[in-house]
Amino acid sequence: MQTPSAPDQARQNSHPSSESVPFLPDMCALQAVFLLVLLGELLALSLTLADSSLTRFDWEDLGFRSFLIQWIVLLSAAALCPLRFWLSSRPSWLAGLLSYLLVQTITLLCSGLGLWFVDGWQSSDGWDMLSNLILSAIFSGVVLRYLYVQQQWSNQQKAELNARIQALQSRIQPHFLFNSMNSIASLIAVDPEKAETMVEDLSSLFRASLAEPGLVNLADEVELCHQYLAIESIRLGERLQTRWLASADYSEQHHRCKIPSLLLQPLLENAIVHGIQPLPDGGVIDVHLSIDGGRLSVTIENPLAQQTPADATRGNRIALDNIRHRLLAHFGPEAQFEAQSHDNKFVVALSYPVDLVNR
Numbered sequence: 001m002q003t004p005s006a007p008d009q010a011r012q013n014s015h016p017s018s019e020s021v022p023f024l025p026d027m028c029a030l031q032a033v034f035l036l037v038l039l040g041e042l043l044a045l046s047l048t049l050a051d052s053s054l055t056r057f058d059w060e061d062l063g064f065r066s067f068l069i070q071w072i073v074l075l076s077a078a079a080l081c082p083l084r085f086w087l088s089s090r091p092s093w094l095a096g097l098l099s100y101l102l103v104q105t106i107t108l109l110c111s112g113l114g115l116w117f118v119d120g121w122q123s124s125d126g127w128d129m130l131s132n133l134i135l136s137a138i139f140s141g142v143v144l145r146y147l148y149v150q151q152q153w154s155n156q157q158k159a160e161l162n163a164r165i166q167a168l169q170s171r172i173q174p175h176f177l178f179n180s181m182n183s184i185a186s187l188i189a190v191d192p193e194k195a196e197t198m199v200e201d202l203s204s205l206f207r208a209s210l211a212e213p214g215l216v217n218l219a220d221e222v223e224l225c226h227q228y229l230a231i232e233s234i235r236l237g238e239r240l241q242t243r244w245l246a247s248a249d250y251s252e253q254h255h256r257c258k259i260p261s262l263l264l265q266p267l268l269e270n271a272i273v274h275g276i277q278p279l280p281d282g283g284v285i286d287v288h289l290s291i292d293g294g295r296l297s298v299t300i301e302n303p304l305a306q307q308t309p310a311d312a313t314r315g316n317r318i319a320l321d322n323i324r325h326r327l328l329a330h331f332g333p334e335a336q337f338e339a340q341s342h343d344n345k346f347v348v349a350l351s352y353p354v355d356l357v358n359r
Helices: 006-013 030-051 059-088 092-119 125-170 177-190 192-210 218-239 248-256 264-276 309-334
Strands: 215-217 240-246 258-260 283-292 295-303 336-342 345-353
Touching: 030 059, 030 125, 059 092, 059 125, 092 125, 177 192, 192 218, 215 218, 218 240, 218 248, 218 258, 218 264, 240 248, 248 283, 258 309, 264 283, 264 295, 264 309, 264 345, 309 336, 309 345
Parallel strands: 240 283
Antiparallel strands: 215 258, 283 295, 295 345, 336 345
């Protein structure tokens, strides 16, 4: 049995489980903490204004309430944050009840400790704790419900985006399957080793095509393109020439870049089908790779056959539209994609920001 190659194994490991969706938003993020602190302070201010007279504002009461509410808010966020994935594996009603009871427990503990530290325990403090629990029950119920709905909406949006990307990727099926199988059949008798290599390359390509859509290492994507070109070179022979031109920055940093899976291979396939294959003498495909200013740029040039530029563009349109939509889905408006013909060449250029962190 053929074991997955290194690029294929990296593609399989780069996709998290689709079931790992959180029950609540990440409340440990800086923006979320700021909003929770602001919301708690607004609640403390509202309660103090409700108890104060029109002529005298009780700053001491505001300070105590702010101190107590912020402790409850921050401790609740810190407790719920690591549990949000664990809660998602429970029924929604149970996860919601556990989250709600956790906040009430923290409120009870903080209220008791706060009242004890301020004046020592008094007989009236029981009513104050009950009042705090009632306020917490109302306020936390509303906030937790809002956070739950917001996270479920976010999960749905991500699921729809993944489904859309997968649908776009599923349309990019290599058209050369039957030609490749015929080439393999003809090589078995005359060159079995080359036939075996071709089967392995074809297997790697289709394994990547059937994998979950997502971002993969750029080095693995380029290696997959080399495997695809090796398959086509057996069929086209010397008619297919490829030049890979990489900048110095690309050579140093490409192992730390990510790219949508199966993004470059369809562009090379288009270059062969609409550029090299119709020409009796074939031609050269130039692939330019560079990383500059935190952006990856890829340009693919292929010769044009004896057809109008409009015909060449029309023949490429479906695959090019898929690539454009996938780039927008992953990188938004910061991604750029252009396809045009000039000087008897068809040129496709794309670029998008890359995160050059150690992986």
